[in-house]
Amino acid sequence: MIQIKNITKSFPSVVALNDVSLEIQDRSFYGLLGPNGAGKTTMMNLLIGYLQPDKGELLIGGQKQTPENLNLRKNIGFVPQTIALYDDVSAQTNLEIFGSFFDIKTNILKERIDEQLNAVGLFERRKDLVKTYSGGMKRRLNIAASMLHNPEYLLCDEPTVGVDPQSRNAIFDLLQKLNSEGKTIIYTTHYMEEAERLCDKIAIIDSGKIIAEGTLGELVEKLPYDEAIIITKNKQTIQHRNSLNDFGVILDHDDHFELKPNNGIPLSKFFEKIEHLGIGYQSVELHKPTLEALFLHLTGRTLRD
């Protein structure tokens, strides 16, 4: 179990984390969702022992995490936000280098390297220089490099930044497989879709504070409505978007609008309006509210503001 107890961490110009407390159960897939600058990366840097908290303490598997506790790190895998690899050598060499720091016997490390290369689908290209890889391949290798010592805890700091949808799905599958094998995964993201898809428990963080925590179901229950109205984006709906403002707050997603209905507005009135505007019913569906809506509800801002 990971216990984060009343952690505060400040930098000269900002309080990055302010009295944060969390408990993360073993074998869980725990999401830390928040906009850029919310304090997610600071939390990760504290968890890996890179930073020292100003106040509070971090316990991982019962051991206190500090920059000096090097032994604890043998049980933690870390996937940095950046692609932390050496570009001018092969994938295999990268894994040999990063694996060498964990006191693994040479023959076992060799087996682990092959396992990880197979797991991330790069075995065939293991001898190619990393700089010849696509962004998605580098991201997968970035994860493989964190798993060589078979850690119990895997900390992923926005591991899909800048990745195409196909590679993203491959990374999700990989992480879910690792979780199903018993790894505890902590995953930071500012994409609510990722948190919703992957995490069995989510903490929403904003300006260094945890503003909500729970399972997806528990979180959306905090909203004052049960269902959101999803309106598919097309020429008509985009044209009449503003005409629907009376019914609630409209969130703009990539391919749809999400209407968070105002309290007391009957759905029948909404559908009358839709009909009047000539928007077909096929463009509208009722859906469970998203974490985006919850974040808006709690902070007055969207995750990508």
Next chain:
Amino acid sequence: MKQILRLVVKEYRLFIADKVALGLTFIVPVILTAIFGAVFGGTSAGPRGIRLAFVNESSSPIATSIEEALDTTKAVRLLKTFRGENTIEQKFDSLSAKEYVQKGSASAALIIPADIFSDTSLGLKVKFFYDPKNDIEMQMLKGIVQRTMYSQLGNLFPQMMQKQTEKFLGADSGGLFNREMALLISEYFEVDTNLILHPNLMAWRDSSETTSDRPDFFADLIRIDETQLVGQKVTNPWATRSVGGWAMMFLLFTLTGSATSLFDEKKSGVVLRLLASPISRIQILWSKYLFNVSLGVVQLVFLFIVGWLMFDINVFPNFFNLLLIITAAAIACTAFGMMLAAFCRTTQQASGWGTLLILSMSSIGGAWFPVSFMPEYIQFFSKLTIIYWSMDGFLEVLWRGVGILSILPNIGILLGIAALVNVVSVIQFKKGHVF
């Protein structure tokens, strides 16, 4: 056209924002120009303070005159005394002056013997003992000594002619001839006969006169017995002298580049990945340090062996001591690279500062031309550079073939510089912008 101008303005704005590019464009050339200007031109042109041990065993006024002329020459620092083993100031004699040169404390020794005239049929005789480890400097020094002595010829010539006459005609007949000649010259040129017959008694100081346009005839009037005291066995003096300086300059570039790879590792997140492993910050720093020192040793050894293969530099007779000074130099250069990594914030910044400091250190440290060619205030700064002490150590080992005791000061100073720089770097690293 407007768009082109806007693009030009954009280029300038980006250029001005890039402080490193700005520095490299203007500050580096200014500094190097100033150093080269001080060496090869301007008001302070020429060498300054080449160390010359000096012994005047003669009571002859001409010897005194040479001594005074050398004393007032800025290019030469005339050393007439030294501190003996009991730290008492002693006057040089012929033997101690030679030893002083042999141990590298002076570039040469000039001995004016008591018999400056007696054992030569015509002209002066002096002894010049030298260490040509710095060839350009030695050529300059010889030139200065010769010029100073020739400058005395105008006064010396009549006296030497009289001695020749007396030698061939005998003292009586020669004396008579000289007196008659003096009367004749006196009559036609209206010159005091005393000035012709007894020039030593007269005011004949004319040491400022240069002799560059004197005919070669006068060359026979002065005999300088030259003896090379050090480096006689060196097979390729030029290469032996220059390889150390160039090797050091390239070593500094290599190690600076290597040390500042920390920035790339930080930017890519590799530092964070390493620190998420069972590795501490200090272990990363030590690994960089040890890697760079070993790389530096390998690079310098490689360059000296290439020097042996290509230029026949005598690397192996004193290889162990060479290795010691190479190691000390590599440690000091690595410290320099780590300091850049500690103080700079980006690879570009480190590269800019590195270029500026390395080129400056190379020029004032003696890698490109002798330190003695620079103004004295720059020579002070030369002794603060790694290149100066490394090059000096290389020359001690390769040129003079000295043992470990003689290079201990060089090793000590290089390690001292490294220790000082490392302390400053560690303090800066602890402030934490790299980690």
